[in-house]
Amino acid sequence: MLDIALTISLTLVVLALLLNVYRLAVGPDMPDRILALDTMYINSIALIVLMGLWLNTKTYFESALLIAMLGFISTVAVCKYLLRGDIIE
Amino acid sequence: MTLYVILEGVIAFFLVAGGAFAFIGSLGMAHLRDFYMRLHGPTKATTLGIGCMLIASMLYFWVTQGKPDIQEMLITLFLFITAPVSAHLLAKTGLHMQLKHIDETGGRPPELRPEEIGEKPVPHPDRGHG
Numbered sequence: 001m002l003d004i005a006l007t008i009s010l011t012l013v014v015l016a017l018l019l020n021v022y023r024l025a026v027g028p029d030m031p032d033r034i035l036a037l038d039t040m041y042i043n044s045i046a047l048i049v050l051m052g053l054w055l056n057t058k059t060y061f062e063s064a065l066l067i068a069m070l071g072f073i074s075t076v077a078v079c080k081y082l083l084r085g086d087i088i089e
Numbered sequence: 090m091t092l093y094v095i096l097e098g099v100i101a102f103f104l105v106a107g108g109a110f111a112f113i114g115s116l117g118m119a120h121l122r123d124f125y126m127r128l129h130g131p132t133k134a135t136t137l138g139i140g141c142m143l144i145a146s147m148l149y150f151w152v153t154q155g156k157p158d159i160q161e162m163l164i165t166l167f168l169f170i171t172a173p174v175s176a177h178l179l180a181k182t183g184l185h186m187q188l189k190h191i192d193e194t195g196g197r198p199p200e201l202r203p204e205e206i207g208e209k210p211v212p213h214p215d216r217g218h219g
Contacts, residue, residue, distance in 0.1 A: 001098065001101050009108030011108070019115040019116060020165065022119050023118055028189075029186065030182075034179060042131070042136070043165065045144050045168075046107065046108075046139045049142050049146050052146065054151060056153075061160055061164070065160075075178070079179060079182045080177070082182045083182055
């Protein structure tokens with residue numbers, strides 16, 4: 001049962017990543033692309049968690065935490081750049 | 090034995106629910122027509138999806154290794170704190186760049202009415218006006 005659920009979940013997350021790539025390539029304006037990147041790092045955290053379940057190891061959670069923090073910081077930095085024309089004033 | 094079957098069902102349910110929520114959020118972001126509509130999908134559904142997935146992972150390692158692990162809830166907590174902040178900044182960026190939107194999308198940037206514009210400059214305490 002767990003194998004089937006893991007396969008379904010992996011398929012859905014990979015499809016979600018493909019949709020994010022579509023929005024990243026098509027997205028008419030800059031905030032659309034930032035939103036696509038924001039969703040993409042969240043989905044990649046989900047992919048790392050699923051990989052930890054698949055390989056039955058807890059090694060990768062620190063990398064998931066790192067990706068979460070740096071993704072948030074990069075989203076804030078790009079938004080500040082578009083809002084103010086500068087990141088650190 | 091029955092307990093393990095029930096726990097496996099719960100973990101499988103959380104996994105499938107997490108994947109479905111993440112997919113629905115990304116589908117909303119790819120499919121909706123307007124930037125302010127597209128903002129809804131990832132900020133709510135995807136965060137909920139990854140919360141479900143981390144709960145499933147925590148339950149799985151709790152069952153197989155015998156002791157609960159709090160570190161994984163840390164990612165959920167961090168994402169639940171940071172998702173509204175980044176959504177707020179993205180919405181501010183969208184308003185600042187004056188993106189195109191359809192008529193039903195409310196929340197235009199507040200504009201000054203002509204009768205509200207003052208004559209005198211704003212006093213600035215650093216330059217000796219205060």
